[in-house]
Amino acid sequence: MSAIPIFKIKTMKILKVIVPILFLALISYSCEETRRALDTGSRIELNGAYDVTLVDGENMRGNNQTINFNGLSRSVNGFAGCNNYNADFTVNNLQLSIGEIAVTRKSCPNLDIENQFLAALKKVTRYSKTDNTLTLTDAESNVVIVANAQTE
Numbered sequence: 001m002s003a004i005p006i007f008k009i010k011t012m013k014i015l016k017v018i019v020p021i022l023f024l025a026l027i028s029y030s031c032e033e034t035r036r037a038l039d040t041g042s043r044i045e046l047n048g049a050y051d052v053t054l055v056d057g058e059n060m061r062g063n064n065q066t067i068n069f070n071g072l073s074r075s076v077n078g079f080a081g082c083n084n085y086n087a088d089f090t091v092n093n094l095q096l097s098i099g100e101i102a103v104t105r106k107s108c109p110n111l112d113i114e115n116q117f118l119a120a121l122k123k124v125t126r127y128s129k130t131d132n133t134l135t136l137t138d139a140e141s142n143v144v145i146v147a148n149a150q151t152e
Helices: 003-046 112-123
Strands: 048-055 066-070 075-079 084-092 095-098 126-130 133-137 143-149
Touching (some): 003 126, 048 112, 066 143, 084 112, 095 126
Antiparallel strands (some): 048 066, 048 143, 066 075, 075 084, 084 095, 126 133, 133 143
């Protein structure tokens, strides 16, 4: 028996092990890159300034509440009705998570509407955007905030 067939057999066995490992590594890398692209796309899709129209099904027109998403800095800020607020946000596999909300502390006669808005903002776990309308929902898919894109 010559050494060449044994060498070929050993090489084939090694390739049978290495090729699937390389293939799985490539797929894993591709999936991670796809997730990153989706998350970046989602952050950019959210980017913009919105006027809040509904909070927990209640009409908020006239309260001047706003939501401003900055996809590049991953931050959200706006006017809550009396005070300004800001927070970080993340998008992961199309889930929206708003971080700890910092709020200025002006003294206002009625903070109920502002507190309702901030409580709703803390419940947000998902978003959808159609045309100029942004809809933010909670973990049970209940609509908690609806906002319209500001026109220039």
